[in-house]
Amino acid sequence: MNAARGRTARWLPAAATAAVTLALPPLLSSSHLSIYILLGLAAIVTVGLSMSMGYAGQVSLGQAAFYAIGGYTAGLLAVHGVPPLAGLLAAPLAAAAFALVVGVPLLRLRGHHLAFATLAMQLILLSLVSQADWTGGAIGLQGVPRFSVGGVEFADDIAYAYLVWAAAAGTLLVARNIVTSRPGRGLRALATSETAAAASGVPVGRYRLTVFATAAAFAGLAGGIYAFYLGYLSPGSFPVLLSVEYVVMAVVGGLGTLWGALVGATAIVLLVQVLNTIGTQPGMPAHAPSVLSYAVYALLLVLVVLFLPRGIVPAVRARLDRVHTADRAGRATTGQHPSTS
Amino acid sequence: MTELLQYLVTGLGGGCAFALVGSGLVVVYRVTRVVNFAQGSFAVIAAMTASTLLASGLPHGLAEALAVAVGAVTGAAVGLVAIGKPGTPPDASLIVTLGLGVFAYAVEILVWGDQPRSFRGVPGAVDLFGARFQAHYLLIIGATLAVFAGLGLLFARTDIGRALSACASNPYAARVVGIDVTRMGLLSFGVAGALGGLAGILVTPIQLVTFDYDVTLVVGGFAAAILGGLMRPALTLVGGLLLGVAQALVAGYGNGAYQLEVALVLLLTVMIWRAARQPIAQQEAA
Amino acid sequence: MLEVSELTVRYGLATALDRVSLTVGAGEMVALIGPNGAGKSTLVNTLSGILSPAGGTVTVRGRLAHVPEGRQLFPDLTVDDNLRLGGWRVRNRDTGPIYDVLPALAPLRRRRAGQLSGGQQQMVAVGRALMARPDVLAVDELSLGLAPLVVADLVRHLRTLNAERGLAVLLIEQNARLALDLCGRGYVLEAGRVVAAGTAADLAADPRVAAAYLGAAA
Numbered sequence: 151m152n153a154a155r156g157r158t159a160r161w162l163p164a165a166a167t168a169a170v171t172l173a174l175p176p177l178l179s180s181s182h183l184s185i186y187i188l189l190g191l192a193a194i195v196t197v198g199l200s201m202s203m204g205y206a207g208q209v210s211l212g213q214a215a216f217y218a219i220g221g222y223t224a225g226l227l228a229v230h231g232v233p234p235l236a237g238l239l240a241a242p243l244a245a246a247a248f249a250l251v252v253g254v255p256l257l258r259l260r261g262h263h264l265a266f267a268t269l270a271m272q273l274i275l276l277s278l279v280s281q282a283d284w285t286g287g288a289i290g291l292q293g294v295p296r297f298s299v300g301g302v303e304f305a306d307d308i309a310y311a312y313l314v315w316a317a318a319a320g321t322l323l324v325a326r327n328i329v330t331s332r333p334g335r336g337l338r339a340l341a342t343s344e345t346a347a348a349a350s351g352v353p354v355g356r357y358r359l360t361v362f363a364t365a366a367a368f369a370g371l372a373g374g375i376y377a378f379y380l381g382y383l384s385p386g387s388f389p390v391l392l393s394v395e396y397v398v399m400a401v402v403g404g405l406g407t408l409w410g411a412l413v414g415a416t417a418i419v420l421l422v423q424v425l426n427t428i429g430t431q432p433g434m435p436a437h438a439p440s441v442l443s444y445a446v447y448a449l450l451l452v453l454v455v456l457f458l459p460r461g462i463v464p465a466v467r468a469r470l471d472r473v474h475t476a477d478r479a480g481r482a483t484t485g486q487h488p489s490t491s
Numbered sequence: 492m493t494e495l496l497q498y499l500v501t502g503l504g505g506g507c508a509f510a511l512v513g514s515g516l517v518v519v520y521r522v523t524r525v526v527n528f529a530q531g532s533f534a535v536i537a538a539m540t541a542s543t544l545l546a547s548g549l550p551h552g553l554a555e556a557l558a559v560a561v562g563a564v565t566g567a568a569v570g571l572v573a574i575g576k577p578g579t580p581p582d583a584s585l586i587v588t589l590g591l592g593v594f595a596y597a598v599e600i601l602v603w604g605d606q607p608r609s610f611r612g613v614p615g616a617v618d619l620f621g622a623r624f625q626a627h628y629l630l631i632i633g634a635t636l637a638v639f640a641g642l643g644l645l646f647a648r649t650d651i652g653r654a655l656s657a658c659a660s661n662p663y664a665a666r667v668v669g670i671d672v673t674r675m676g677l678l679s680f681g682v683a684g685a686l687g688g689l690a691g692i693l694v695t696p697i698q699l700v701t702f703d704y705d706v707t708l709v710v711g712g713f714a715a716a717i718l719g720g721l722m723r724p725a726l727t728l729v730g731g732l733l734l735g736v737a738q739a740l741v742a743g744y745g746n747g748a749y750q751l752e753v754a755l756v757l758l759l760t761v762m763i764w765r766a767a768r769q770p771i772a773q774q775e776a777a
Numbered sequence: 778m779l780e781v782s783e784l785t786v787r788y789g790l791a792t793a794l795d796r797v798s799l800t801v802g803a804g805e806m807v808a809l810i811g812p813n814g815a816g817k818s819t820l821v822n823t824l825s826g827i828l829s830p831a832g833g834t835v836t837v838r839g840r841l842a843h844v845p846e847g848r849q850l851f852p853d854l855t856v857d858d859n860l861r862l863g864g865w866r867v868r869n870r871d872t873g874p875i876y877d878v879l880p881a882l883a884p885l886r887r888r889r890a891g892q893l894s895g896g897q898q899q900m901v902a903v904g905r906a907l908m909a910r911p912d913v914l915a916v917d918e919l920s921l922g923l924a925p926l927v928v929a930d931l932v933r934h935l936r937t938l939n940a941e942r943g944l945a946v947l948l949i950e951q952n953a954r955l956a957l958d959l960c961g962r963g964y965v966l967e968a969g970r971v972v973a974a975g976t977a978a979d980l981a982a983d984p985r986v987a988a989a990y991l992g993a994a995a
Contacts, residue, residue, distance in 0.1 A: 209582075211589075255759075258766040262526040262585055266713050267762060270755040273710065277751055390706060394593060401586065437605055441597045448594035455583050455590070456576055650870070653854070657862050660851035666827050667843050668905070669866035 167412075168319065175311040183307040185423055187379060190314035193415040194321045194372040196399045197408060198365030201325055203397075204406020205334070206361040208257070209265040212272035213396045216245040216366040218388035219275070220373025222285060225294040225383050234297045238374045245370025249363040257358050272390060280385045290384025297378035310379045317375060321368050325408055328364065333357060398451045404461025413463050421446060497624055498743040499736060504628040504697060506735020507635035508534075511690035512712030513727040514642060515683035519570075520721040521659035522679040525584040529569050530712055531705025532595035533687025537562035538695040539599060542608045559688040565595075566684015570677045577673070592705065599702040612696025631693045635728070638689065642724050655679060659722075707751070714758035720765065730761075778803045778945045779824070779841060779913045784833035786816075786823050793819040795969040796833065801913055803838075804943040806935075808956035808963035808977065810990055816969040817949045818846055821917045824947075839912030840867070844905075846917040846949075848898040852891025856882060856901055859890045863905030875904040879934060896927035903934065913945045914938075920952050932959055953990035957981050965990070 178186055195217055202208045220241035227237035256267050280288045297304040297313065304310055328334050336357055377383055395418065403414020422443055429439030458465045512530055519527045541558035545551065569591050573584040612627035645652040657665045658675045665672050690708065691700070698704075714734055719726030734757060738750045779801040786794040793816045801807045811817055822828045824835055825843035842863075851859050860872040860882075876883040879900055885893065890901055899919065906914055916935070920928045936959070938944045950956035957963055957977040965973040965986060973986055980986050 255763045258763055260766075261582065263717075263762050263766065265526075265585070266710070266717075267759055270710065270758055273706075274752055274755050277748075281748055391593070394589065397586070397589070437600050440605075441600050444593050444600070445597035448590040448592075448597065451590035452572060452587050452594070455586050456572075456579065459583060650865075653858055653862060654865065656854060656858075657851050660853045661849060663827075664845065664849040664851055665862075667825055667845050667849060668862050669826075669909075670862075 163409075171315060175308050175315075178311075180307055183311055185419065186311050187307065187314050189416060189419040190311070190318045191372040191376055192396070192399060192419055193412050194314075194318050195369040195396050196403070196411040196415045197318075197321055197325050198368030199396050200400040200403065200405055200407070200411040200414075201329065202361050202365040203400055204404075204410075205329065206358055208358065208362060209261070209397075210268045210362075210365070211265050211390070211393050211397065212268035212270075212275075213365070213369050214388045214390070214392040215268075215272040215275045216249060216369035217373040217376070217392070218279070218383075218385075219245045219248050219366075220370030221377040221383050221388075222279065222291065222373075223370070224374035225291045225377035226285070228295050228378070229291065229293060234295065234378060235299050238297065238371075238378065241374025241377075242367035242370040245373070246363040246367040249366030250359065253359045253362045257355070257362060269390065269393070272388075272393060276385050276388065276390075286384070288385060290382060290386070291377075292382050294377050294381045294383065296381070297375075304378070307379075310375065314375055317371055321371065322408055322412075324364075325368075329408070333360075395447065398447050402450060402454045402461060404463035404465075407461070407463050410461050410463035414461070417462070418447070418450075421450070494743065498739040500624045500628050501697075502736035502739030503732055504631045504735065505694070505738060506715075506732040507631045508690045508694040508698075508708065508731075509711035509715045509734050510635055510728045510731025511638065511686050511693070512708045513715035513731050514639065514724050515566075515686035515690075516709075516712050516716045517719065517721055517724055517727050518642075518655075518679045518686065519676075519683045520716075522655050523574055523584070523658075523676040524581040525573060525588065525676075526581075526713075526721070527569070527573070527680070527683060528585065528589040528709060529592040529595060529705075530588075530683060530687050531707070531709035532592050532599075533562045533566055533569075533684045534691030534694070534708050535599060535700060535702060535705045536565050536595065536691070537688030538691035538700045539603045539608060541692045541695065542610045543603070545610050555692045558692050559685050562688020562691065563681045563685040566687065567677055567681040569684070570680025573680070574673065574676045592709075595705070596702050603702070605702060607699040607701040609695055609699050612693075625697065627696050631697075634689065634693060638686070639724060639728050646724075651678070710751075710758065711754050714754050714761070717758060717761050717765070733757075778805070778838050779947065780834075780836040780838075781820075781824070782834045782836070784820070784823065784835060785831045786819055786828055787831045788819075793969055794823070794830075797966070797969070797971055798833075799964050799971065799974070801945050801947050803912075804939065804945055805962065806939055806946045806948065806960040808953075808960040808980075809947060809949045809966055810951070810953040810956050810963060811966035812989075813951065814968075815966045817966055818917055819969075820966070821845075821915050821947075821949055824915055837913065840909055841913045841915060842906035842909040842911035844902050844914065844916040844919070847921065848895070848902045850890040850898055850901055850905070852889065854890060855887050856890055856893070857886045859901055860904050860908055863908030864910075866909050869908055869910060872908065875907055878907065878938070879904050895923050896931070899923060899927075899931055900934075903931065907938075911944070913947065915947045915949065917949045918951065919948065920950065920955055928955070935959070953986075957991075 175183060175186060195213055199210060199213050202210055223244040224234075224237040224241040227240055228234050252271060256264065256271065259267050279285050285291060297310070304313065399414035399418045400411060401414070402417060403412065404410025425442040425446055426439050428434070429442045454461065512534060515530050515533065516527055519525055537558040540561045541554050544554035544557060549557070569588060572591060573579070573587045579587070612625070613630045615626045616623055617626045617629060646656050654665070654670050655675055655678070657668070657670060658672050662672050665675070694700070711731070711734060715731035716727045718730035734754055737757065738753050741753045742750050781797060781799045784794055784797045785792065797816075797820065799807070799809070809817055809820070819828065821843055823830055824841055851862065854862070857872055860875050861870055864870060876886070881897070882900055882904055885897060890898065893901065903916070919931060932955070935946055939946055946960075948956050948960055957980060960977055962975065963977050963980050964971050965980065973980060973983060981991065
């Protein structure tokens with residue numbers, strides 16, 4: 151009886167979330183829809199990053215680079231007449247390919263060395279994109295056509311909202327499968343101690359590269375959708391600060407938990423919107439929005455790291471576990487049979 | 492020939508800034524094993540402070556000195572948040588410094604706005620073997636050499652310096668011997684703040700400083716410091732100067748737009764080369 | 778000299794030391810033996826001020842210096858700097874007297890501590906502790922990983938320091954035979970509690986202690 155309840159309870163929150171998020175788009179106003187879309191895109195990138203940081207212990211300060219690669223790949227292909235679906239599928243592949251190539255030398259590094267290396271990677275990429283003519287240079291790539299599949303054009307925001315939902319759902323399923331599989335457990339060993347993992351026969355190099363490339367692919371997919379949604383890309387859309395935002399989302403939500411990625415992305419995106427609204431009220435100075443957002447991200451990141459080091463989701467889970475165990479312990483000592491309560 | 496000399500001097504000047512920022516990273520890393528992402532912000536804040544003080548009438552010299560002091564205080568404050576809470580692991584402190592660097596943006600924009608700033612340095616120009624450059628470069632290079640010599644003496648000859656090295660070498664043993672490791676950590680952050688601040692005020696006369704200049708400085712500083720594994724000031728100086736000169740040569744003989752790439756590729760190359768020579772277990776322990 | 782009373786130390790929810798009491802008188806050499814994980818190092822770390830007790834008191838009449846388990850030197854610093862740092866608490870920079878007491882260290886002054894042999898490092902660790910001009914020396918696992926001849930040499934130095942200067946010693950050892958041979962009194966610590974105490978002779982004669990720590994054929 152309890153076992154069955156346990157199993158149901160486990161997939162209930164996920165199913166409920168899926169249902170609610172699926173039902174939302176038609177109910178939202180157009181400005182809220184664009185927030186929904188951005189949130190979904192952020193969540194997709196953060197899931198990959200959270201996996202990379204939480205499971206493989208790889209801090210990346212350059213995740214926005216893969217987002218950019220995905221966006222530019224899809225955008226450039228579409229601008230040159232390639233069918234959008236092919237462009238969208240090429241986006242994660244291009245990002246993953248780049249990650250595989252760059253990852254071989256880069257992943258020899260650990261900890262803060264890797265953090266700086268990924269930062270350097272993004273800066274180099276941004277700089278090169280700004281200076282190349284074929285990417286539109288510093289001005290950017292304009293006129294990316296709308297996404298279409300088999301002649302059906304995605305003209306409204308609501309279509310993109312569903313596209314993002316589908317991509318997010320797919321990404322989460324893939325991530326969950328990776329994490330619960332045997333290689334996934336090998337990954338978790340990596341996060342704690344690489345030497346121990348290697349000693350137990352985990353093919354460390356291969357796993358790290360796979361996680362790195364998978365996270366890149368997720369970010370690339372999100373970038374591709376972004377390109378079609380916005381219709382316009384520029385290097386300025388992918389600053390280093392964006393990578394820092396993704397890190398904040400992953401850390402605040404809880405590294406290495408899929409729910410954490412969702413919670414973190416939601417919290418940060420909504421928070422940014424609130425701050426933007428406050429910052430653009432009449433009477434606020436011109437740079438109020440940026441000051442507020444920098445200050446709030448930073449404080450949030452610092453407070454979470456210092457006081458909720460594992461992030462919101464694990465902290466909440468721990469609290470719930472304690473209540474649940476105390477509850478069960480209470481029932482056991484008073485001899486109460488659950489079905490009679 | 493005169494062109495080459497000119498590039499060398501400007502390169503050395505720029506490289507000194509990286510060396511100073513890098514030395515700040517080294518001081519903090521040695522003692523606390525924390526990589527301080529906010530290191531560049533100390534320079535920016537000091538530069539902005541100096542420009543405000545100068546604009547409000549304070550004389551040269553005093554304004555810069557006060558600005559460096561502001562840098563030191565900022566450094567100590569960052570340190571307090573990053574390592575003040577007992578039990579914070581270095582990786583968490585790293586992310587905290589990242590957050591504080593972003594927070595610094597908010598403060599900088601709030602106080603000084605988002606426009607670039609500069610102020611006059613040492614006036615006049617100098618002729619050396621036919622190459623002409625601003626006299627200010629001599630100040631930059633001279634000050635940097637003096638500071639590095641001072642750092643070397645500090646670590647090797649003074650009690651406090653030895654204590655700092657002890658914390659770097661074996662924090663547990665430092666505690667056994669009665670050294671307050673946290674206080675030493677805060678001191679190292681304060682020193683790093685002063686070093687960063689010095690870099691900021693030295694470089695502003697030759698370089699417009701905006702609030703996001705800290706990224707350039709911290710990446711360059713890291714590239715310089717990584718040559719010595721974030722542990723050796725002397726190699727940081729060498730690294731910084733090499734980096735500065737490489738950038739100047741690329742800008743002069745090649746394309747000025749690729750300066751950043753030069754720094755980054757150098758950084759990556761050195762890091763990966765070092766990593767290839769170090770077994771994983773050692774890297775994990777570091 | 779040293780009085781520990783009802784000392785309780787916790788790591789989170791686990792109790793590492795449970796109402797431990799022991800004393801070390803002036804000029805005494807006292808042994809603390811027990812198995813791995815008994816809490817011996819926890820005790821010394823508390824005496825040294827690195828850990829804070831949850832209950833009980835530690836009273837030191839004079840100064841206590843700690844020779845940590847596994848030497849714990851500053852490997853990148855020279856022997857001389859290592860010694861000098863030992864005098865941090867008392868602002869003592871004069872390493873000369875240490876070389877008088879431990880002459881084997883004199884030729885090693887400029888060497889990096891990390892490059893020395895285990896026995897040499899142990900000697901540096903003792904010298905470093907002596908720089909604090911202690912009245913009580915707490916030595917944690919002196920013999921760990923060292924050859925018997927090297928240990929015998931170190932023990933000789935400790936005995937001399939005790940006899941000539943009245944330096945009290947608390948010797949924490951897994952090697953019970955060594956500890957009970959050297960010291961006049963001892964305590965046995967198991968799972969955070971003192972389970973036996975008395976003169977060294979009494980402890981050695983106690984059949985339980987003998988069986989557990991000295992080998993049945995004591």
